[in-house]
Amino acid sequence: MTDETYPGPWQAVVDFLRHRGVTTIFGLPADDLDLLRAVEDNPRLVLCRDQRSAMFLSIGYAMTSGGTAVCAIGKGPAVTNAVTGLLEAHSSGVPLVLLAAGTAVERRGSGAFQELDQIPLVAPLTKWAYRIDTPDRIGPALERAFLVAGSGAPGPVYLEFPDHLLTQPVPKRSWSAGTVTAEEAGEAILAAKRPLVLVGGGLRGAGHVAESLATKIGAGLFVTASGRGSVAEEHPAFLGLAGLYSPAEAAPLWEDADLLIALGTRLEETATFRPGFVAEGVPVLQVNVDPHGMSTEYPGPRVLADAGDTVRTWLATVDATPNRPWALEIAECRAASRSAVQDRLKVMAESDAIHVAEVLAAVDRVAPSDRILVQENGLQDMWSYFYPHWVCAPGGSVVPSEQTTLGFGTAAAGGVRLAAGDRPVIAFVGDGAFGMVGNEIRTLVEEKIGVLYVVLRNGGYGWLQHQYGDEPRFVDPHRALAVPPGVRHTVLTDKSQLDEVLATGVTDSAAGHVVVVEVPVSLTDAPPGITALDGDFPGGHPSGGTDDNA
Structure with missing residues (x-):
């Protein structure tokens, strides 16, 4: 293992499970046995003789421990054996993450050994079913799997690791701590010197809480395309849309920001296109009522709650002092964007x-x-x-x-x-x-x-x-x-x-x-x-x- 990568997917999986405090895995792994080598007795791997039993053990463990259970299996008939357990977990509302092997991408459709299109088989019985085809998607997928399985109405999630991933290094990342409370997330706001607020469509109808937050903490205020109309655009901190549609004059703010507070947005691609988005590694504090709407692409705290209610909590409890130089930079960028438009219209008028x-x-x-x-x-x-x-x-x-x-x-x-x-x-x-x-x-x-x-x-x-x-x-x-x-x-x-x-x-x-x-x-x-x-x-x-x- 280098400082930047894991040697393979199962080493990444095990490191993530350790970070999340998972102490026990159930299952009957695939023939590669790399999971067994990666575990090294931490977490404990309970090897079962039948995938159905492994799923039942996982369900019982989750129901008693109150946490999210993990089960690891092979592909093809191993998955069909596990479907009965998925049905039970789905019906009982049990948080469970099923890690399955899968056919390599270059072998699909060739009659490969134990080849089966597994996603359509498991999708009706899971909250989320996802096939990971590239190493860089392993980290975000693991975080999303645990977020979705344990949030809202709990239930099972399926992740597929095709065979072609076994020999590929996996990029390391800073694992998230999972979801936090609004009060815990408030600590990140207090620590920030150059915050930005990004408002999505999930804040529609919440009143002017986003503007009040931007004023209180001295933040620049942006929206996604679907978030337009959620804030008063005449507010002195408002600078337009994020990502692809961000005014060029706002780029310095995105480059210098040390925290982005994302409210009621899925952080889809057009909203995160640089240079109209924070630099890589800058924490993104997300608030979303829907776990499926929470992005796992960016580091930072995640609050699973109504965005409007969360902001009202911060307005009542976070005693932040705006950073005057940052407020001046926000004002300068806003003035520059308005001036650029007027200059452009003057040229057009000719x-x-x-x-x-x-x-x-x-x-x-x-x-x-x-x-x-x-x-x-x-x-x-x-x-x-x-x-x-x-x-x-x-x-x-x-x-x-x-x-x-x-x-x-x-x-x-x-x-x-x-x-x-x-x-x-x-x-x-x-x-x-x-x-x-x-x-x-x-x-x-x-x-x-x-x-x-x-x-x-x-x-x-x-x-x-x-x-x-x-x-x-x-x-x-x-x-x-x-x-x-x-x-x-x-x-x-x-x-x-x-x-x-x-x-x-x-x-x-x-x-x-x-x-x-x-x-x-x-x-x-x-x-x-x-x-x-x-x-x-x-x-x-x-x-x-x-x-x-x-």
Whole structure:
């Protein structure tokens, strides 16, 4: 074992179990026997003669000890033998982690010895079933397994270790201590000198607790895309979105922070994309009511509780003194981001062409302060994700999930309008998304559901075209928008008419009319920094290669 790696997966497993205080493992391991060598009598490994019995022993141990039991088995028939035990653990609500062997990735589908697709077999009887295919996923998977098995309604979890992992070194990591109380997590807040607060969609409806916390501890305040509308964006510590959508001017804060307090967020990939996220190794204090929503990718305390209630506890009990130099740096970054937007708009104003940022600025000028913006996730309508190009009113943002399903915002705007009372609803979408579900616009017309659609028209699927090259294939710049009968439709090409046309659209939609303001835009009009990500985004570009305006 080197200082950086374990020689194999079972050494990592054993080290983790020791850290968690597990003293006993039950089971009948696979033929490799590496688990037996790794254990060295700590924890104690009770070798059984049948996997069913091993599961039953594990269940009995967990029910009596009150902790999470661990059972280790082989693959194929070993897993089918263990299924009866999974059924019992599932029915009894027993926290149990089943560690199973599996077919190597290069042998799947070849008729390998004891080959079986085990995940579909065990998934109905577990809270979480996961196959680990790369060594770097072992640590996060182990932490998540124990978190899920023992949290909420307890139950069994299944982890599969395919044979190809046996000879691969496994990266070491600092193991988490599991979940802590709000009071215990408060110690991390007191110790921090340069904290940031990140608010996710899980804090919707909690009032202004996040702003109060940021003020009390002197923290910079960010949101995820789904967290927009959960905080007042005029708060002096607010700096926009995290990750992919973070303003470039906020990068120094992410580089210098020594604690991130993540409230009600799963910390999905777009929210953690650097440089708009803390540096590697910086602790992330997570608060989430759902164990499945708790990320195990980052070090730091985890509080399994309602985020709003937890913050209220901190507001009452944590007596922190804000760090004045850090507060000044936050203020400087906020001022720099606002200045950068104004400079960008001044440059755009010198051109006759209508830019997406100018459309957003016009919407901001003419729409009432309680407006709701419903968004898609194409590259050009994504301008609305970048603060302060768009400043969201409280409760005034509806965005697609991390899946960024094409057409979501276009159709969802109708439902938002029905639930919004007198608040105006503006859908900021691309022509690809609008065309995909445009037939449903007829429903809104018939039902007199008034929505203002601002449709950015670049001729089709701009992100695909951007990747493909100059030859037109995915877009037709001359293609006009197909709009159903009954829609009040305007093609806006004169920049001087932006405010007038959009203001009329807001008024008409408030009266129950469906209004479409079609704005032809250039494919090159993309948010700052986004087009530079070609090939660099870890999971592929967030548009998924199918979004409308990218």
